[in-house]
Amino acid sequence: MTNILGFGGNFGNWRQPKNNFSTKPESLTILPEEVTQIVDVVSIYSRIIVFLSSEGKLYQTDHEQFQEKLKAIEDIPPIKSIVSGYYHILAVSYEEQPKVYGMGENDSQQFSNLNNQIEMRKPTLIKGLEKITFHEIYCAGYGSFFLNTTNNVLYGCGNNYNNELGVIGYQSKEQIIKLHENVVKVFSDHSDHVFIIKTNGNLYGFGTNRKGLCLNNSFFSS
Template identity: 50%
Template sequence: MKSIASGYCHFLALSNEEKPRVYGWGDNLNKQLGFNSYKNDPKKPTLIKSLKEENIEQICCIGNCSFFLNKTTNILFGCGDSRNGMLGKPEFTGEYANLQKLHENVANVFGGHSDHTLMMKTDGKLYGFGLNQDGQLGLGHKNNVFQPTQIKLEFPVEDISKIRIAFLLTSILTNDGKLYVTGSDIKTGLGSDLTEFTQYPKFKNNNTIIKDIDCGWDLFAILTQDNEIWVQGKFYDFNCEENSLVIRKIQTGTNLTNELSTYNQMKCCDEDLIYFFFESNSYLTQDLEKLLKNGYFSDCNIQNIPVHKILIETRIGKTFDLIKKYLESNCKLNEIQDLLKWIYCDQMINSKRTNEILNHFGIQNAQKTKLLKNDLKQLLFNEQTSDFKLVVKNEEEDDDDDEEELYIHKFILAARSGLFLNMFQNIEENFQKVKDYSGKSLETIELLISFLYTDELPITADTDKEFIKEEFEDIVEYYQLNPTIPMIGYF
């Protein structure tokens, strides 16, 4: 499955296929599953056949309603209870609707633990409709809205990073880590008569950057860039009373007990549960961090920090001299160090400033569009950028002396393999190639190097997975890889 969604008592699932299919199960009393009356309340995922000709790429549930967005045609379909305007069609008021074409020119739809909906249209504007008795649509009044109405914001719509919706509350997180809310204080205590989006909360540290937000039915949670977790509303923990209307910190970045050091994302469930997703360094980023700390085989420097020219150029997409000149002229040492942390480890320490620097070089939304392993794929077996050759016996040739030369980057193999590190540290600097004496086949060594560059194995439907598994169980130990146990999880 590609994604799932849940309403009050019903569920949707979207398959992960070239042409996704939509399934539904649970309560269908209000036709919120789009089935005919004889298919009430299916107990297991059941195909919604009326959508089979549509290229549905997004599903969303709002209370007793369901939405299905065809992002090819930008048509939003929907069904369910529309009595408070939840479908955004005034002619359906007070009725139950079967599956309908609801709105055109829709780019995105947002829902949650609520009876109100937000919708982004292809004109780049944000619209809301549905229950609004507590100002949760941010329209400046408290009247229910039966058709999409534009929401006016004090910041550009393109600055929106995330929208999360509670029962009587709507929250927006911007790209620069600021939070705006509108709605009632009955459940969350965010303030009185918030009928328009207002920046909240006011942290003592004005430089606090918010990384993630989420809402339950009566719960609102904030995750900051410093790994602090703040909650408000009905939440149970050992330090606070239930249903506290005061925002309070329940976790700090210094008292985490989990071995994984950084919270990356969270998800709220109803009123007293939060799930946290950890941001774990991959083996690739762990190993390349050694390069940053130890400067193995560096060939240049920025502010006296040893770096690797080809890696810098590949990640930034500009010539090294241009990058070096700009950084040394316009950035503080700690800002350069933060940028290098992203280049080598895919980590944003000061995301706002690092993104500003990357934006200067034409890189937008780097954390989503510029993954380290994808950039390293450009270097894999690349003759133009390589600085070394690994000589491997080609067993497919009859000639015993026939060998293959693989183009590699010495610093990458040294970072990832203890064997290669020892080897490269003990050969003459003027050597341009070295022979592999593992006795493994050319195919196996190519798989190894692909893994060292990307943390991935090129597995397809035709791959002999048993062969790869057996080979890698030996390779991990022989080449002193991280981890030092067989990578069974890859098969």
């Protein structure tokens, strides 16, 4: 099995709960023996960690109690990739017509029209993508993004209070909308700002600009 090391807070219970903090890298003790390789790891601020195996299975920690060995999340198809925002995780499936699953909090419509489910402990199918072709997924803060790399169109949903979707005046309307055209790459993380590269090679940034994160002097960028 891939030897994964971690250090820092143990609130996600990624090793034996003998200490709350680790100042040096320590091996994980929670992945079952049948996991041959972990290809990605994401986490959210509610202290949940999700591991993606080379077999396309997801393994999730529980920050409230320690599990000797994690069990694979059931009832979802094999997963191709995972990404995370502040409090939500997206996972895209390995199907001919890929589907996106969301888990975590949905208080800002990060999962589009699943507004009646504030917190989901297991991945739940995100509706509204049936008529949208996408190839890559991204998260940023409270937003979700879906990029069609064939025609370079970027779609999204979620919180836009700080213009983190790059659309002025749009507030969460519980639907996935067309955001930007001519997009070839998206750069995002847990923060409320996003960078995109367009087909002409130009780099654009939008969202919260505290401390000049978007490389200009305005507080908000779009």
